[in-house]
Each structure stands twice: as C-alpha cells, then as structure tokens.
Amino acid sequence: MVVPGDWMYGLEVWLPGQAHPVDVKSTNEASALLAERWPVTFGPAFEYALATCAAVTEGQLPAEEARQALVEAAIAVGIVCTQRVQGAPAAPRL
Structure with a gap:
C-alpha cells in the first residue's frame, strides 16, 4: 500500500561518521532525518528541505518535491546520497 x-x-x-547509510523511503522519514540526525541544521537548503517536507505532509506538494529537497540539502553540505530501488538490499559502501 502506498501512503x-x-x-x-x-x-x-551516508551521514558523516556512520558505517552504513540511512535508508529513506518517504517524506516522513526525510523529516525525521533532518530534524533528528542531520549534521548541519542551518542554511537555505536545510530550511527549504524542512519546509518542503512539511508542505508534502500537508498535501500541498507532491512527494517527489521532498525527495529532491533532501537531495539538494545533502549536496549543499557534502553528504553522499544515492538512489535506491525499493526492496533492493542496501549496497555496501566501498
């Protein structure tokens, strides 16, 4: 079922200092990651990602907007972020 x-x-x-990636599959998971574990909690990309996640949750934007905003927030602070096909096992980081 798609929510x-x-x-x-x-x-x-791939958050800094972590041995394994965080698997993010939804806007709610992106919001939690940004609020609870994101290493840089300031700046336009971070603030835009939080606001976009809130707008998606409220039904004002499509879910893909939150995904793209998270990617942009990651790029802004040098965090590696890769696409994952749902259901596929997490790839080891080389």
Missing part, C-alpha cells in the same frame, strides 16, 4: 508522502525510489544517505 501519501511515500517515494517511488528511496535514497541511501
């Missing part, structure tokens, strides 16, 4: 805010393709987000 509003779920993404067709998840993301593997």
